[in-house]
Amino acid sequence: MKTDHTTRKEILRTREAAELLKVTTQTIKNYIYSGKLNALKTPGGHHRIRRSDLKEIGFIEDLPGEEGTLNREEMYQLYKDLLNSYVDTIKALLKALDARDAITSGHSLRVAEYCNAVGQRLGFSTIERRNLELAALLHDVGKIGISEYILGKPGKLTEQELFMVQKHPEIGEGIIDEVEFLKPIIAAIRHHHERFDGRGYPDGLAGYDIPLASRIISAAETYDVLTAGIPYKDVLSKEQAFDELRRSSGNQLDPEIVSTFVATIH
Ligand SMILES: [Fe+2]
Incomplete structure (x- = not known):
């Protein structure tokens, strides 16, 4: 040295x-x-x-x-290849997960793309961007523990079913916790259904107590559900979805993230 x-x-x-x-x-x-x-x-x-x-x-x-x-450039290339193969494996597994959900398939991949763009705009470092992408890909991994019947149910959920669905961030956290290289994204997964006004779950965190990655995922996920559509609901245009995000500013979503999101995805 x-x-x-x-x-x-x-x-x-x-x-x-x-x-x-x-x-x-x-x-x-x-x-x-x-x-x-x-x-x-x-x-x-x-x-x-x-x-x-x-x-x-x-x-x-x-x-x-x-x-x-190996020289450093070769090592850097190997390191990058290894990370990319992790991400590719996760993407492949997610296709199976997405297929179980009422939300159209490809949801996690699209949310990850939106998050990537927002992270770039916010000046995230390479590592921050990679962690945000992984968290976005895996945010709903806990749904693996919820029955397809509940995930695909068109109408209103019973109290018991809603309770089950709302467990998915914690189930996800439990899955991620087993994997060493995913430890940095545990908090982002656990808190992706918190609301800016503190009325979300599982912990009722509010404002900037919610991890930044979770606030970005939350906006991206809301936008994707509105624009990609879920069965029995109307698909909104880009502009209509932006209006909807703006309406959620300050209650469900972080206002600053909403404006960054709209400016980025426009
Ligand atoms: Fe979720």
Whole structure:
């Protein structure tokens, strides 16, 4: 491990970042231009890179400088491939889950796409975006514990059935809890049916006590249900759905997230 000042500096020059990653400065620039790496700009137009951003693309401080093994770029590529294969596996399993629900299939995939776009607009880091996408994909995974009869029932649910349906965030939390790499998204799953006014479930959290990821998923999910349609209900146009979201601002949904959502998906 390097011990000179570069290893401890928080803001790095392009050259220093390249040295730490053992790549060329051009590679660092390519990361910046392709959006893989966040960079600041000095008034003189030079890039400055935060150490924390560099970590996200594969710089691991304690990694020994092994010769003849994978270089950092190859390791970053492997790491990305591995994550993508996790996400692909989850997407495949979700197709089966979505098919059980009254909400049209593809719901979770579309919610994940909307969330991704909103996360990008909010300036989320790569890791934050990935966690938001995973949480959006898996937000309703707990429905696996609820009978298809209840999920597909067209009319009003009985009190007992409603109780069962409202258990799905906690059932989901219990499933996710078993998987190490999904631990960061537990709270987002548990709280995706909280309401901004505190009248949601399971904990009645209100306002900013609700995790940001849950507030984004909630808006995206509401929009998708309105526009993709569920059996026995009308499908709304984009504009009608936006109006509906605005009406839910401050009661069901976070007003700021609603405006960001509308501005992003427009
Ligand atoms: Fe849900």
